[in-house]
Amino acid sequence: MSMEYFGFIVDRFGKKYYFTKEQRTQLEHRLPSAQWDSHSYIAMYYKVNVDKVNKYWYTKEEGLIETQLNVSSSLTTIKLWTKTEAFKSIIKELL
Secondary structure, three states: OOOOOOEEEOOOOOOOOOOOOOHHHHHOOOOOOOOOOHHHHHHHHOOOOOOHHHHEEOOOEEEEEEOOOOOOOOHHHHHOOOOOOOHHHHHHHHH
């Protein structure tokens, strides 16, 4: 289940939305063509407005990539989250 990037979105309250390895595995049989790291797909699944979230990708090579900022939230908080052990464990399983 290796991929090139990890996609996630963040609402104006700082809540992060993404698919974990476990979710991807559990849902894979029902949604075989799911685009797990698509910002639109993540927003649709979690029923949030894709135009009212900030969109990010993370790659091993480049780190955090801001793809679209639609709401005010703390980029510093997001950058700090990408340095936590919790985030690193997510990335380790997926990238």
